[in-house]
Amino acid sequence: MTDRLDVSDKTAISMPMKNLLAILSAVGIGVWAFFGIQERLNILETTSKLAEKDLNQVTERLAGDIEKNNQFRIKWPRGEMGSLPADSEQFMLIEHMSGQMEKMQAQLEAMMNNKVNIEFMQKQIEKLQTQVEKLQEEHRTFKAQNGKSY
Secondary structure (H helix, E strand, O other): OOOOOOOOOOOOOOOOHHHHHHHHHHHHHHHHHHHHHHHHHHHHHHHHHHHHHHHHHHHHHHHHHHHHHHHHHHHHHHOOOOOOHHHHHHHHHHHHHHHHHHHHHHHHHHHHHHHHHHHHHHHHHHHHHHHHHHHHHHHHHHHHHHOOOO
C-alpha cells in the first residue's frame, strides 16, 4: 500500500506535446484576460475619480455663482454694485431738471411777493382815487359856490 507519489526536481513527467501547448495556451490566455480586466477596472476607476473631481469643481463653481447671483440680486437695485450707463444718464437729466425746478421755484416765490406788492399798490391807488374824487367834488362845490373858475 504504498501509493505514495514522490515529486522532486528530478521527477520525469511524460505528456503529449499537444496537451502541454494547450495548457500553456490556456494559462497565457487566462493571464492576458486577467490583466485586460485589471486594466479596464483601472481605466474606469480613474474616469470615475476624474468625473467626481470635475463634479465637485462644477458644484463649487455653481455654489459660487449662486452666491454671486444672490449678491447681485440684492445689491444691484440698491445701487451698491454700480449702475448702467442709461441709469447714469437718467440721473444726470434728473439732476439738471431738479436745478431748473429750483430756479422756477425761486421765480415763483419772487412773483408771490410781487402779488402782495401789487395788491397793496392797488389798495393804495383805490384810496388815492377816492381822495382825488373827494377833492374834485370839493373843487366843484367850491366852484359852484364861488362861481369862479381858476
